[in-house]
Amino acid sequence: MRTLVVLPTYQEAENVAEVLRRLHAAVPDADVLVVDDASPDGTAEVAKAVGQELGQVDVLVRAGKAGLGSAYRNGFAEGMARGYEVLVEMDSDLSHDPAALPSLLAALQDGADLAIGSRYIPGGSIPRWSVGRRFLSRWGNRYAAWALHLGVHDATSGFRAYRASALAGIDLDRVRADGYGFQIEMAHLVSRDGGKVVERPIEFIDRERGTSKMSSRIIFEALALDTWWGLRDRLVKLRRR
Ligand SMILES: Nc1nc2c(ncn2[C@@H]2O[C@H](COP(=O)(O)OP(=O)(O)OP(=O)(O)O)[C@@H](O)[C@H]2O)c(=O)[nH]1
Numbered sequence: 001m002r003t004l005v006v007l008p009t010y011q012e013a014e015n016v017a018e019v020l021r022r023l024h025a026a027v028p029d030a031d032v033l034v035v036d037d038a039s040p041d042g043t044a045e046v047a048k049a050v051g052q053e054l055g056q057v058d059v060l061v062r063a064g065k066a067g068l069g070s071a072y073r074n075g076f077a078e079g080m081a082r083g084y085e086v087l088v089e090m091d092s093d094l095s096h097d098p099a100a101l102p103s104l105l106a107a108l109q110d111g112a113d114l115a116i117g118s119r120y121i122p123g124g125s126i127p128r129w130s131v132g133r134r135f136l137s138r139w140g141n142r143y144a145a146w147a148l149h150l151g152v153h154d155a156t157s158g159f160r161a162y163r164a165s166a167l168a169g170i171d172l173d174r175v176r177a178d179g180y181g182f183q184i185e186m187a188h189l190v191s192r193d194g195g196k197v198v199e200r201p202i203e204f205i206d207r208e209r210g211t212s213k214m215s216s217r218i219i220f221e222a223l224a225l226d227t228w229w230g231l232r233d234r235l236v237k238l239r240r241r
Pocket residue numbers: 008009010011012035036037065066067068071090091092093095206207211212213214
């Protein structure tokens with residue numbers, strides 16, 4: 001299946017070269033689209049230079065920092081227009097090991113529409129997270145699964161592969177959420193449309209270099225949106241009765 005890995009970057013000059021090299025080694029047939037938001041640290045230049053050397057790497061530079069969800073919406077639209085059959089989401093801070101990507105792609109070959117790299121199924125792990133962060137992520141996920149009737153243990157994971165045909169039914173311009181909320185919203189939309197969502201275990205490595213762009217705003221956005229979508233779904237069902 002023709003595969004495009006969409007790699008959003010903001011201030012990842014220290015990580016992007018290694019991510020691209022490891023991706024190339026793990027999935028030599030896949031193409032890569034780096035979506036960089038004009039990172040002041042020169043991430044795009046590093047990506048272009050390594051891309052020249054490896055091949056199959058395009059770099060889309062946007063005007064300024066517009067958020068993770070927006071970068072994926074852009075990258076997916078571009079990939080669909082170019083006719084890719086599979087679109088992959090992955091962080092570019094080495095938290096997601098490219099070596100795990102073949103197992104996600106194999107799940108799509110086996111018929112899944114969305115394969116999520118999961119920390120919360122047997123075999124999955126987050127070795128270096130603090131108790132506080134673990135708690136927030138685990139319970140945030142439990143809440144999202146409950147509010148949205150999602151049969152998924154790790155709906156906030158940003159390491160995943162989509163079948164393009166499953167994305168085609170989703171109006172990406174109407175997907176509004178940005179961080180964790182974006183991941184939850186996309187899983188919700190694929191499964192609501194009858195898509196088959198599966199999870200495969202991953203080990204999530206905490207970033208070693210560069211700085212986090214995660215904020216409390218992103219966490220509250222996700223919790224508020226889960227609640228709103230859950231209530232909306234229930235209202236729609238009630239009205240249909
Ligand atoms: N293009 C683009 N990429 C972004 C933006 N915000 C974050 N990213 C990228 O999205 C990925 C995830 O962001 P992180 O800052 O690592 O967020 P996180 O993984 O939840 O937090 P950490 O635990 O600190 O790594 C990274 O590859 C970032 O470079 C943005 O506004 N635009």
